[in-house]
Amino acid sequence: MIMKSLASPTTDERAGAATAQAILEAATDLFARDGYTATSVRAIAQAANANLALVSYYFGSKEGLYLAVLRELARQELAGHPFPKAALLAAQAGSDDATQKAALREVIHTVFARMVAARDRVPLGVMLTRELAAPTPALDRMIEEVARPQLAMLRTLIGRIIDAAPDSDEAWRAAFSLAGQVMYYTFARPLMDRLAPDATQGREAIAACAEQIAEFSWGGLMALRRISQASASRTHRPRRQGEGSKSPKSPVALRKKENLR
Numbered sequence: 001m002i003m004k005s006l007a008s009p010t011t012d013e014r015a016g017a018a019t020a021q022a023i024l025e026a027a028t029d030l031f032a033r034d035g036y037t038a039t040s041v042r043a044i045a046q047a048a049n050a051n052l053a054l055v056s057y058y059f060g061s062k063e064g065l066y067l068a069v070l071r072e073l074a075r076q077e078l079a080g081h082p083f084p085k086a087a088l089l090a091a092q093a094g095s096d097d098a099t100q101k102a103a104l105r106e107v108i109h110t111v112f113a114r115m116v117a118a119r120d121r122v123p124l125g126v127m128l129t130r131e132l133a134a135p136t137p138a139l140d141r142m143i144e145e146v147a148r149p150q151l152a153m154l155r156t157l158i159g160r161i162i163d164a165a166p167d168s169d170e171a172w173r174a175a176f177s178l179a180g181q182v183m184y185y186t187f188a189r190p191l192m193d194r195l196a197p198d199a200t201q202g203r204e205a206i207a208a209c210a211e212q213i214a215e216f217s218w219g220g221l222m223a224l225r226r227i228s229q230a231s232a233s234r235t236h237r238p239r240r241q242g243e244g245s246k247s248p249k250s251p252v253a254l255r256k257k258e259n260l261r
Helices: 011-034 040-046 052-059 063-081 083-090 097-120 122-133 138-164 169-187 189-195 201-236 249-258
Strands: none
Touching: 011 040, 011 063, 011 122, 040 052, 040 063, 040 189, 052 063, 063 097, 063 122, 063 138, 083 097, 083 138, 097 138, 097 169, 097 201, 097 249, 122 138, 122 169, 138 201, 169 189, 169 201
16 A cells, blocks of 8 residues: 555646746746745735635745745755865864865865856845845744855864864854855946946856955965964963963063152
8 A cells, every 4th residue: 555645746736836836937027027025915815826825725824935946046055066075074173274265275175166046047036135135034944954054064164274163253253254255256246347347247257256265265264264273372382480470570560660750
């Protein structure tokens, strides 16, 4: 006997899936064109040629439908450009600089390709820009489901490179600095296309941009590592004889001593 969950979908189930997909696609186009606030559920149902009640049936609410659209767009991008977990595993604690640099380079090229692809796909690029400018409750969900796990993997690698804990402020700031470079190339495209189109347009230029971010970031991380190691060295430096035995005099006390002479 074949279990129901493994059985072939019925005609009604196939029709239902097709209707839900039509609603999702119509919502994607309208949310990208008009924004979340200006898009009505009725307009989505009409564009999908579906009964208005089916929007609530399949997605619960307008907010649920909007979140479903963002999740689907994010799923497509992550599937097309998955995070290079193999490179991160190769850069475990104790690995040499060359291995860690190669892992960082692969991560940056992957994330850069993903963001450029999202930028060129009108719905996702437009919706991401709107979410950053005027966040909706869906942004918090996407941060927890997509951004935070991705940043956790990046911070793990950065922490190894700079000799800091992945959840340290230093690792967070370094991750934001690295991601910020990629995001600038993504969202400042109109500015760059007008100032220096040859520097950022085309496959070769995009690869060169990613490589420059990788080299620039590695140099910055090396500087952070030197700062971290110097700080650790000062913290663990053996105290010399007599060092710290007397409290340093304040400027006020020194001036009083001079006046008594």
